[in-house]
Amino acid sequence: MERYEVKLSGSGGQGLILAGMILAEAAALYDGKNAVQTQSYGPESRGGSSSSIVIISNQDIDYPKATKVDVLLALTQESVNKYAGDIKDGGILIVDEETVKDIPAGKYKIYKLPVIATARTQVGKVIVANIVALGLIAGLIELVSIDAIKKALFTRIPKGTEELNFRALEAGINLAKEAHLTVDPNLECISY
Amino acid sequence: MEKEKFLQGNEAFAEGALYAGCNFFAGYPISPSSEIAEYMAYELPRRKGVFIEMEDEIASMGAVIGASLAGAKAMTATSGPGFSLKQEHIGFACITEVPCVIVDVMRGGPSTGTPTGPAQGDVMQARWGTHGDHPAVAIAPSTVEECFYEAVRAFNISEKYRNPVILLIDEVVGHMREKIRIPKPGEIEIINRRRPNEAYDDYLPYKPDLGGVPNIANFGTGYRFHITGLSHDWSGFPTNDPKRIGELIQRLTKKVEKGEDEILRWEEFMLEDAETAVVAYGSVARSAKFAVKCARNAGKKVGLLKLITIWPFPVKPLKRLAEHARKVIIPEMNLGQIVLEVERVIGGKADVIPINRVDTELISPDEILVKL
Amino acid sequence: MAFDYSKYLRNDKMPHIWCPGCGNGIAMKSLIRAIDALGYKKEETVIISGIGCSGRISGYLDFNTLHTTHGRPLTFATGIKLANPKLNVIVVSGDGDCAAIGGNHFIHACRRNIDITLIIFNNYIYGMTGGQHSPTTPSGSYSTTTPHRNIDPQFDLSKLAIGAGATFVARETTYNIFALDKVVIEAFKHKGFSVVEVMVGCPIYYGRKNGFKSAFSLLDWQRKNAIRMERAQSMKPEELEGKFTTGILHRREVPEYTQLYYTLTESFEKSVDKVSMERE
Structure with a gap:
């Protein structure tokens, strides 16, 4: 497997850097792959734009940033506007159906899903939307084992929050199972 | 105990410092270096070491020098604006020959600049930031693993040559996470400063010993002496004698020059037959390696010289590649700093082509590839 | 019997550079007598100074001495004391050194309460650079940078x-x-951060510009204007105008910083690694 690039984007405080870190750590420490995670964020620890880039490969990873992303997760309209153009042809765009209204045209598969709503209603806490997103990405790309993700998740979350986070992860995985493409992937260009 | 960890560059540096025996950290919060302070704040008290958050950047550097004089292996970490403030005391550590390690996680400048964006704009400041002639040792890792190993090397060099060692980690490397293997204790040699063995009464703290490095005692070990930032003679007391002043300043620079075989580190990649060579350091060296691999796949004779030590400047490998390369490309996240050294060493034997970026985005492989 | 100062001085560094009539020498002798009274060992005592006339003291005293940068001796002292709490750590700083360029270090050293004694030589002026006004120069005085008052x-x-x-x-x-x-x-004996502000006269750069004809007139001014704290308490504010109080102005017992720190580190049962302070 050559470079596989995942970008998780949204606003500061949504926990996407942590989600990217867990995905990369799972691949690197527990699945025997190479993984690099980098981030791009504003000086604010809350608000502002924030993104986490995970590169997974069986080979050495030199350039640590995104070239053409295989999967883009966007939890804000701003982030989808900013990064949709980076998705490679035939790649995947996952957007939150509450926060993203306009999806830019492009040659990618689109999943418009209730990521934040699932965290809020099904899991019960909106702050675990990042872990729902993690489960969702893991379920969709099937590149990093769920077992590895669980191991990495366990070491990275505060004690006492395991049950909540594992429920969020499962909810994300289920979301992936039920997910269907919002728009036909065979379409060359999609515009709304 | 050998273990694998998935760490940030900043965290790996902290792990490396602890491995090297660092037992004192003084610092001041600043992005994007704070993870180093936070890591040390957690670990040092658990290991009977000292962590202290000081009132400002200058104070942190003062405390580091004080602790080192009392025998600790001491370090601080900062970023651009703080690095500027620390220069006064970096000069003090140079002239008083106090071992210490300073990390500068480079962000966009000048001034407050872009606190969370990467840059390589502090290269010349690491060389000439403090006033007066002085030796400089600066290291720029490009992987998380290098952050660990270069931390150990930084302490070793600093202890052996009794000079501050500066780590220029750019924000990309500082915040990048990769898997690293933490070596077992004893796997890497740890060097500690030499102690004097003269009688207390005959002791001259600044008398040059091995390699021109004096064996200055730690405070509280039975010796009694004076340390000053004024130009001094072997006794440690100020002197106005031009001969003694000249000897001191020359010796400071020469002791580091004499150690270049040990201090300098670089990596050569596909350079044997390269007609075009890229010279890069820090995170940009990763983009460069990616670009070189792509160009090789396309049949082009290209190679990479990755600088790990940047001060003193590694002249030798550059002279070697200039024997066959017709074109040397220098990508940097600044408007041209190391390129000046490259031009000096190449001396017109090859075309020197800079690639510069100062918008706090990492130079991409594509930008390098088009020049290959 | 006369006190023998020579055993605490680096006699080969004499004569000192302080001007005739300067109060620094008087304050230095007091410091020596206090060290002698407490029996501090020279090898276990570190005296740290900054830049300026007061800064030169570290060259004259025969202890472990550190002549640092302008305004920052307290930062070095903090590192030394934390790394080796067994050392007696004394800082000498001037009014410009301590209250202007080093003001931030001064207030934070006060706040932190590390067992260091700070002796401030307050002469109301920057002497070494030729008599510029400092943060303690009285309003209405003259100096080379306040030529109009x-x-x-x-x-x-x-x-x-x-x-x-x-x-x-x-x-x-x-x-x-x-x-x-x-x-x-008393300051040396105090467990915690102690400050002694010593009013020292500068007859050359402060005195001459402000109507003090000799070093003695400056001492006489000190005699007339120093009010013992006990007496000041029963005086009206208008009576204290232009005067200053002397004595131990403030003392309280609070846990000392290095003790708190090492209590914290000892609470971790086992040392995680082989890292330990090099104390020899």
Whole structure:
């Protein structure tokens, strides 16, 4: 497997850097792959734009940033506007159906899903939307084992929050199972 | 105990410092270096070491020098604006020959600049930031693993040559996470400063010993002496004698020059037959390696010289590649700093082509590839 | 029998550079007598100074001495004391060194309460650079940078130290050396950060420009204007105008920083690695 690039984007405080870190750590420490995670964020620890880039490969990873992303997760309209153009042809765009209204045209598969709503209603806490997103990405790309993700998740979350986070992860995985493409992937260009 | 960890560059540096025996950290919060302070704040008290958050950047550097004089292996970490403030005391550590390690996680400048964006704009400041002639040792890792190993090397060099060692980690490397293997204790040699063995009464703290490095005692070990930032003679007391002043300043620079075989580190990649060579350091060296691999796949004779030590400047490998390369490309996240050294060493034997970026985005492989 | 200062001085560094009539020598002798009284070992005592006339003291005293940068001796002292709490750590700093360029270090050292004694030589002026006004130059005085008269308000260093949280603050003059000796000894004995503000006269750069004809007239000024704290308490504010209080102005017992720190580290049962302080 050559470079596989995942970008998780949204606003500061949504926990996407942590989600990217867990995905990369799972691949690197527990699945025997190479993984690099980098981030791009504003000086604010809350608000502002924030993104986490995970590169997974069986080979050495030199350039640590995104070239053409295989999967883009966007939890804000701003982030989808900013990064949709980076998705490679035939790649995947996952957007939150509450926060993203306009999806830019492009040659990618689109999943418009209730990521934040699932965290809020099904899991019960909106702050675990990042872990729902993690489960969702893991379920969709099937590149990093769920077992590895669980191991990495366990070491990275505060004690006492395991049950909540594992429920969020499962909810994300289920979301992936039920997910269907919002728009036909065979379409060359999609515009709304 | 050998273990694998998935760490940030900043965290790996902290792990490396602890491995090297660092037992004192003084610092001041600043992005994007704070993870180093936070890591040390957690670990040092658990290991009977000292962590202290000081009132400002200058104070942190003062405390580091004080602790080192009392025998600790001491370090601080900062970023651009703080690095500027620390220069006064970096000069003090140079002239008083106090071992210490300073990390500068480079962000966009000048001034407050872009606190969370990467840059390589502090290269010349690491060389000439403090006033007066002085030796400089600066290291720029490009992987998380290098952050660990270069931390150990930084302490070793600093202890052996009794000079501050500066780590220029750019924000990309500082915040990048990769898997690293933490070596077992004893796997890497740890060097500690030499102690004097003269009688207390005959002791001259600044008398040059091995390699021109004096064996200055730690405070509280039975010796009694004076340390000053004024130009001094072997006794440690100020002197106005031009001969003694000249000897001191020359010796400071020469002791580091004499150690270049040990201090300098670089990596050569596909350079044997390269007609075009890229010279890069820090995170940009990763983009460069990616670009070189792509160009090789396309049949082009290209190679990479990755600088790990940047001060003193590694002249030798550059002279070697200039024997066959017709074109040397220098990508940097600044408007041209190391390129000046490259031009000096190449001396017109090859075309020197800079690639510069100062918008706090990492130079991409594509930008390098088009020049290959 | 006369006190033998020579055993605490680097006699080969004499004569010192302080001007005739300078109060620094009087304050230095008091410091020596206090060290002698407490029996501090030279090898276990570190004296740290900054830049300026007061900064030169580290070259004259025969201990472990560190002559640092301008305004920052307290930062070095902090590192030394934390790395080796067994050392007696004494800092000497001037009014410009301590209250202007080093003001931030001063207030935070007061707040932190590390067992260090700070002796401030307050002569109201930057002497080494030729008589510029400092933060303690009285309003209305003249200096080379206030040739038309100083309009800056004056810093009260002892009040500043108390406000910043110092646990021992005393002020004395070079006129009353018996009282000075006592407070320096008390400051050394105090477990925590202690400050002694010593009023020292600068006859050359402060005195000459401000109507003090000799070093003696400066001492006489100290005699007339120093009010013992006990007496000041029963005086009206208007009676205290232009005067300063002396004695131990403030003292409280609070846990000392390095003790708190090492109590914290000892709470971790086992040392995680082989890292330990090099104390020899």
